[in-house]
Amino acid sequence: MPEQPATNLTTSDPATWVDAHGDILFRYAVKRVRDRETAEELVQETLLAALQNRDSFSGKSAEQTWFISILRNKIVDHIRKRARERDRFEPTPDETYFDAKFAKKGKWSDAPVGWSGSNLSPDELREFRAALDLCADKLPPALAHVFSLRELDQMDxxxxxxxxxxxxxxxxxxxxxxxxxxxxxxEVHWLGDAKTTPAAAKEGC
Amino acid sequence: MNLLKKIQFVLNVNCRQASQLLSDKSERPLAGYERAALRFHLFVCGPCRKYALFLLILRDVMMRISAEPNDAVHLSHESRSRIKATLEAHS
Incomplete structure (x- = not known):
């Protein structure tokens, strides 16, 4: 029988975890909770939980995948807690939110313009990403939560x-x-000036 | 909804409803009359076509972003040391 490659059934030395995986985990968390301090705490909790459950690491997946699965659960827990706290203080916003976005007869108050071709070049993608980061930071918590869960994690x-x-x-x-x-x-932070071309402004329903 | 109501919906759907349908499209299967309403509205409405394009771009970018790491973000030295110390204390 051919010899099986040695599978690593134990984790690496925990003393090396922060240097080896800290940044990756931190980036993952920061993107989803949009707050550096919370992200740092979540990374610490994750590595601590990993340390306490070292025996449950099966070696089937890479160590980093295992850390990320723990972190992911911590992030979802964090969002769940935040969502509960928030709902106690502010009632769920109703349809009136849309009244400001749409004028009489349901027409856009500020109509979308300037969006064209969906094939972004690497440069455009980088700029879009920077603008998206900025805009996602501005979302109120209720919307930031659904952004993180739905758009970033594609959760069902x-x-x-x-x-x-x-x-x-x-x-x-x-x-x-x-x-x-x-x-x-x-439209403001990414399209910027491109938005106000006369041709685009004229278009209506 | 009866047939007459559905026909009325298709003919009278506005931007507010159409943009909700565009968003819902990626969340749930739309009913036949909703798809018809959306198609009809997009045919006559430039701004909503732009919005549909925005949603496509957003989805495309989100797919690409979640696959690519963002190398510019790092754990600070302080938190790095703090986490190391915490792990050490619990080892």
Missing amino acids: SDSICKVLSITPTNLWTRLHRMRITLRECL
Whole structure:
């Protein structure tokens, strides 16, 4: 029988974890919770949990994949807690939010313009990403949570509803709000001057 | 919803409803009359076509972003040392 490659059933030395994986875990967390301090705490909690559960590391996946799966659970827990705290203080915003975004007869108050071709070059992608970071930071918590879970992690609707304890209809409304809010912000911060071309301004429904 | 209501919806759908449908499209299967309403509205409405394009771009970028690491973000030295010390204390 051919010899099996040696599988690593134990973790590496925990003293090396921070240097080997700290930045990767931190980036993962910061992108999702949008706060450096919280992200640092989550990384620490993750590595601590990993240390305490070293025996459960099966070696089937890479060590980093294992850390990330722990971190992912910590992030979802964090969002779940935040969502509960927030809901106690501010009631879920209702449809009136949209009243400011749409004028009479449901027309856009500030119509989308300037968006064209969806094939972004690497340079454009970098700029878009910087603008998106800025705009995502500005989202109110309820929308930031759905942005993180849905757009970044592509989590399905059912799971998100459970995490946030909301109904699907409520989730869809939030996702819609999040998307139109990002659109407005990105038109200013990414499209910038391109937006105000006379040809684009004329177009209407 | 009865047939007459559905036909009315298709003919009268506005930007507010159409943009909600565009967002919902990636969350749930749309009903036949909703798809018809959306198609009809997009045919006549430039701004909503732009919005549909924005949603496509956003989705595309999100896919590419989640695959690529962002190398510019690092753990600070302080937190690095703090986490190391915490791990050491619990070893």
